[in-house]
Amino acid sequence: MSEVSNPPQGATAEPVLALKSRSKVIAVTSGKGGVGKTFVSANLASALAKRGLRVLVLGADLGLANLDVVLNLYPKITLHDVFTGKSKLEDAIYKAPGGFSVLLAGSGMVEYSRLAPEVRDDFLRIMESLVPNYDIVLLDTGAGISDVVLFAVSMASEVLLVATPEPTALTDAYATIKVLGAQQKRQSIRVVINQVARTGDGTGITTQLQQVLDRFVNKDSEHPLKLLHMGDIPADTAVRQAIMKRQLLAQADPGCPAALAITQLATKVESAVIKHGA
Amino acid sequence: MASATDPSAIRLSDLRLDDARALLEHDPSCELPKPEASPTVYLQSVLDGLCELSLRDPLTGLSNRRHFQHLLNMEIESVARSGESVLLLIIDIDHFKKVNDTYGHHAGDLVLQAVSKCLESCVRPMDTVSRFGGEEFAAILPNCPATFGAVVAERIREAVSELGITVSPSETIHVTISIGGAYAPEWVRSTIELWTERADEQLYRAKSAGRNRVFIEEQRGVAVSADEKGMLFGHLLFGDPASAGVDGDAPGSAVADSEMNRAN
Incomplete structure (x- = not known):
């Protein structure tokens, strides 16, 4: 019945990046795939860029990311090519339509339990050299709670968990929250609920998650985990239309409810990071 | 070199098809049309027949290792995005060498064929069983929930152990199998090598623990009670x-x- 039967090597509680760099990194994660994590990352990045921030989206989603669909961007060169010496780092950084930068990890990191420490070190080294060029780095992790995801999250000061009201998505989100609390001694996780039927539904969902957490996890923990509700993104037909046009919401339909929700989210994310960094 | 006809047109008489034809005519499941009727249809049939041959193990009729690895790769790609639960089983006949040594190689072949048939009858049509080499088989079970995998593998083990295999007019023998299994990691793109290695480790455990048993790698994950x-x-x-x-x-x-x- 133990929560974590076999903690992965390497996913430790210690910050793996120097604190100054780490403070700018936000991991965008989700328990389950297909809840709109990549969509949120890209559109949040564009909203942050609009606020005058220098933003990098780092797709650690092992080349699965649908960034091409969301942004109409087809990065051919990835971090993997940089690691293997095939390309230079600056060639792997692409300018996205929303005024932010995109770097994809590529397929170099597979089943992470076997990932060589060199790759991990390479990754950290590159993060250290990259982060100073930006105000905020959104680390789009893979779904689930594999070691790749845990490693990616361990580089971030803040975690933004994307979930939907759908039961399997909530169960997986809850599982992810538990692991992050147990393995990384996180004290807070920020939650955004995507595809809510009505604005306000997400607050109830986060409250529900917090109550379960308090009852089953926090009660005998020295590190009580607090969920911070960052907002809801309403189910909006404009989202589908934007994706079909391969455009960001801000381009396709800047006034739609989902776009407004993402703008609000960006304000909250900015203040969270700036405060943290101060 | 210059020709009045379409330069891309192929004439059957220019091709050396003897080896391919011989291979296909040797295979009872393959029937070639008459080349005279339509050279295109004939050539297509030859190619289809060769593809079919190159994917199948001749002795057992199961997928061969090449085909299986291709399927495994497709499964890896799909599971990386779907997070679906997919189980890989590696199955090995226990003490197979003894069968060969005691009853001869023909008996060994009969055992391989009987076990193959039994394995196929134990799984769903969507599952794939393959002969990996020698007396080793592999099965891929897509959409197999964690709680089901061990039950399915156990059913396979039992079915084979109950199988009476007639190796000569006077002799019917029984064999057992050991099974090792591993699930694809959820939401992560694995590789063929890493995945089979994990299943192999479990097979090794099954063999070391005395054979005729099933070991399946425990899935790491957080239980939500x-x-x-x-x-x-x-x-x-x-x-x-x-x-x-x-x-x-x-x-x-x-x-x-x-x-x-x-x-x-």
């Missing part, structure tokens, strides 16, 4: 209006029950 789920989705059971937005899922115990079956 029934109590936790009950509290998480309690409002669905009581028809809380807040649940109405849940994707058209009918609120009620059906939702909660199916959730109970997930992930642990």
